[in-house]
Amino acid sequence: MELRFGSLRSFRAAVIIPVILFVLPLFALAGGGQHYPNGAEAMLIGVAPPPGFYLKDYNYFYHASKLKDNDGHSLSLAKNGVELDSVEVYGNIPRFIWISKLNLFGGFYGMHLFVPLIFKQDLDLNVLTPGGPASIGEKRGGVGDLIFAPFIWTWHAKSGLLHMITALDVYIPTGQYNKNNLVNIGKNFWTFEPVFAITGFLPQHPNLSGSIKLMYDFNTKNKDYLMGGVETDIRPGQEFHFDYSIEYALTKNFRAGVTGYFYQQTTNDDTGFGEVKNDKGRVFAIGPGFWYNYQRWFFDLHAAFETSVRNRPQGVTGVFALTYVF
DSSP states (O other): OOOOBOOOOHHHHTTSOHHHHHHHHHHHHTTOOOOSOTTOOOTTTTOOOOSEEEEEEEEEEEEEEEEBOTTSOBOOHHHHSEEEEEEEEEEEEEEEEEEEEEEETTEEEEEEEEOOEEEEEEEEEEEEETTEEEEEEEEEEEEOOEEEEEEEEEEEOTTSSEEEEEEEEEEEOOSOOOTTOSBOSSOSSOEEEEEEEEEEEOSSOTTEEEEEEEEEEEEOOEEEEEETTEEEEEEOOOEEEEEEEEEEESSSSEEEEEEEEEEEEOSOOEETTEEOOSOOOEEEEEEEEEEEEETTEEEEEEEEEEEEEESSEEEEEEEEEEEEEO
């Protein structure tokens, strides 16, 4: 869901100074592929539901107005010839979850499917041209890349104080993609993401709990890419990231706490021109979160403010998720 910058349209390339042709694609690569929407999960991440069928619906929002370089400085027109006006993403992502009664090694087997519906993905940039500053931008919407987990394993300690989930998420390049676009809904490559999530409750203070969801991404090659107006291919770098939370139960049905995420690209992007140096994305985010349960409904509202950003936009993420138990 994070916005990925693409190359400029060919008619724009004729009027924008040459350095911009390379700056923008490099930020397209920075941060690796970034298929996963950082901060999607928050409280009780490692607590999977019992066997049954569930629908979890995420409303995801992201806004940024700064673009950071490898040193953490904001790009500006005067110094870099390009400046981010705004990045804005809003989507609704239904997630269909099935947990079976099949017992494996003391846990249960399951599967899930995400269907990202991107209502708004906007990019506005200010760039320096021979004729002076100019604004460029694009808006897109549509169905994004599907996410399918053929394997989920859930486990619960008999004491109820420890819960774990392992899974393999596969990002399928089904979303619309055009190498000439500034903004694309789809990524045009596959991502394979092992997942491990855990939630623990303190025995002495069971109202206090902590959760973390650890992920590592392996991306395949996008064979249809423009870099500086030249056709090439790209294999986005590998990525390590996690969502986290520390929560406290104020009542039986209501929790509040601190949530956020961390992201670090671990290997360089690889293109037809070779590896791209000094472009690894990084971000840490923290913010408030709230969780509420009413009968068959579960509500999760959280936000996170980004800091310590490198080679990517810096902004704020907001998520409102509803879960229904069938």
